[in-house]
Amino acid sequence: MPFSTSSKNAQNNTVVSIVYENLCTFEFGITHEIFGLKRPEVGADWYRFKSVSLEGDKLAAAGGLTVSANGTLTDLRRANTIIVPGWRGADEAVPKAFTDELIRARKRGARIISICGGAFVLAACGLLDGKRATTHWRLAQQLQARYPDIMLELNQLYTEDDGILTSAGSSAGIDLCLHVVRSDYGASIANSVARRLVMHGHRLGGQAQYIEQPVPKIYEADRLSWVLEHIRSTLGHTHHISELAKKVAMSERTFQRRFRALTGMPLLQWILHERIQRTSQLLETSASSLDEIANTIGLGSEENLRLHFRRQYGISPKAFRDRFSK
DNA sequence: GAAAATACCCGCCAGT
DNA sequence: GTACTGGCGGGTATTT
Numbered sequence: 001m002p003f004s005t006s007s008k009n010a011q012n013n014t015v016v017s018i019v020y021e022n023l024c025t026f027e028f029g030i031t032h033e034i035f036g037l038k039r040p041e042v043g044a045d046w047y048r049f050k051s052v053s054l055e056g057d058k059l060a061a062a063g064g065l066t067v068s069a070n071g072t073l074t075d076l077r078r079a080n081t082i083i084v085p086g087w088r089g090a091d092e093a094v095p096k097a098f099t100d101e102l103i104r105a106r107k108r109g110a111r112i113i114s115i116c117g118g119a120f121v122l123a124a125c126g127l128l129d130g131k132r133a134t135t136h137w138r139l140a141q142q143l144q145a146r147y148p149d150i151m152l153e154l155n156q157l158y159t160e161d162d163g164i165l166t167s168a169g170s171s172a173g174i175d176l177c178l179h180v181v182r183s184d185y186g187a188s189i190a191n192s193v194a195r196r197l198v199m200h201g202h203r204l205g206g207q208a209q210y211i212e213q214p215v216p217k218i219y220e221a222d223r224l225s226w227v228l229e230h231i232r233s234t235l236g237h238t239h240h241i242s243e244l245a246k247k248v249a250m251s252e253r254t255f256q257r258r259f260r261a262l263t264g265m266p267l268l269q270w271i272l273h274e275r276i277q278r279t280s281q282l283l284e285t286s287a288s289s290l291d292e293i294a295n296t297i298g299l300g301s302e303e304n305l306r307l308h309f310r311r312q313y314g315i316s317p318k319a320f321r322d323r324f325s326k
Numbered sequence: 327g328a329a330a331a332t333a334c335c336c337g338c339c340a341g342t
Numbered sequence: 343g344t345a346c347t348g349g350c351g352g353g354t355a356t357t358t
Contacts, residue, residue, distance in 0.1 A: 241334070251348045256335070268334060268356075304357065 013184070014048045016079040018098070019069050023061035024086030026170055027115045031083045034177040034193060041192055042185065050075040054097040076101060081111045081180070084118035086170070090142050094124035102127065106163075113165040113180070115173030122164065123147040131161040136169040174199065186324030187280045223248040224262050228270075235275055236298045241267055275299055276312045283321040290317055 017031040028051070036049035050071025053059060061067045076082065082105050087094075102125045106112055114122045119135035120143060122128050129149040134140075134156045144152050153159055158167040158176035167176035174197065182190035227244055244267070245255035256267065263270050275297045282293045294305040309317045 253336090253348050253350095254346085257347090260335095266335060272356090300357065307356090 013045070013081075014050065014075065014079040015081040015083065016050050016052050016071060016076050017083045017085055018076070019051045019053050019059055019061075019067060019085075020088065020098075021055050021059050022088040023059055023067060024088070024116070024170075025062045025065060025067075027086035027118070027173055028061075030115065030170075030173045030177060031085050033197065034174070034181065035081075037196075039189075039193070042189055047081075050079070052076040054095070054101065073101075076105070079105070079110060081113065083113040083115065084121045085115045085173070087117040087120050090117060090120055090139050092120075094121050099125045109163070111163050111165065111180075113167075113176065115167045115176065116170045119143060119166045122166065123150060127164055128166070131164055132159045133161070133164070133166040134159050134168045134172075135166060138169075186284060187277075188284050188324070191281075223250075224258055227259075228263070231271060232274060235271075235278055236296055238298065239267075239271060271298075272308055273312070276308055279305060279309060279317065280313070280320060283317055284324050293317075 015031070015035040017028055017035075019028060032049065032051075035047040039046045051067075051069040052071040052073065052075055053069040054073075057068055059067050059069075082102065084098075084102075098121055102112060102122070106125070106127055112122060112127060114135075116136045117139055119128065119133055120139070122133070123143060123146070128147060130151070132151045132153050134153050135143050137154055140152060140154050144150060154168075156168065157172040158165060158179060160179070165176055165180070167173045178190050178194055181193055227248060230247075231239055231244075241252050241255060245252045248255065250258065259267050259270070265273075278297045279293055279299075282288055282296070286293075288296070290302040290305055294300060294302050297305075299305045299308065306317060309320070313320060315323075
């Protein structure tokens with residue numbers, strides 16, 4: 001997932017989450033939890049979070065709640081990040097006030113984000129035409145049929161395309177919001193936010209791994225979980241399918257199938273993700289040379305590290321270090 | 327950036 | 343008949 005370039009390191013760091021009648025409280029809660037809570041470890045330069053309603057003062061919300069927004073239309077019009085946290089229904093028309101404000105925000109260069117069904121709102125504005133986007137897998141067919149110009153990527157937890165970001169099902173919104181924090185403040189801060197949420201800083205794989213697949217048998221999942229931890233703790237070593245399959249008493253072919261079912265990606269791709277993730281941490285927190293890091297995390301050479309780092313993050317390791325290293 | 331060796335990925339199919 | 347497993351082989355990706 002390439003790093004966002006639209007937020008300019010949160011220089012204008014107002015984040016507005018749009019609230020609406022029959023609000024999806026979980027999706028809204030994600031945006032407040034990540035952008036709205038105070039982060040003393042970051043200092044004063046954290047996001048300024050507001051909720052803004054385009055549908056009046058008292059709004060019904062999921063769970064029998066009634067909510068009021070604390071922000072104004074002016075906040076919305078000044079925000080550089082605007083989030084649509086879910087939507088009340090795939091068949092619910094998007095009011096003109098929403099499309100007008102979002103199109104206007106887009107024209108002035110705001111970063112626009114949707115979580116789960118919020119993609120229907122962005123699509124109604126035409127913001128997703130010709131762009132890569134995702135939504136909850138159960139809504140995907142409907143979204144694609146109604147808006148055929150969207151390049152729907154179902155095998156992603158979230159997408160970013162030219163300042164327009166979309167996430168898959170509800171909890172993938174957390175992954176997307178952490179990605180935004182990572183883009184604005186770096187991996188260390190994003191990991192710190194993730195730790196407070198008691199979740200992994202960078203979940204791997206797409207929602208394809210959650211689409212009505214049979215749950216792996218528990219003992220198989222345990223064996224493969226052991227493999228994941230084993231690889232993580234020995235990233236600098238070479239790992240071959242043949243050896244790993246032997247360790248968990250599976251044939252290579254079955255190992256490949258089970259691994260993909262569990263992680264959503266082939267072994268090598270998963271290992272590469274882990275290695276590049278570790279690289280980003282080392283770039284931020286150590287003064288090691290690229291060659292040393294490449295050897296530490298098992299990528300062999302500096303050239304190889306550069307290749308895969310750029311492929312995953314969209315920027316060079318040096319640019320990453322310059323941007324985020326303390 | 328190109329080339330070669332190596333390993334991986336995955337569709338296919340037969341066996342259980 | 344169905345589901346799962348494991349071997350084969352061609353195409354692809356990674357590494358040097």
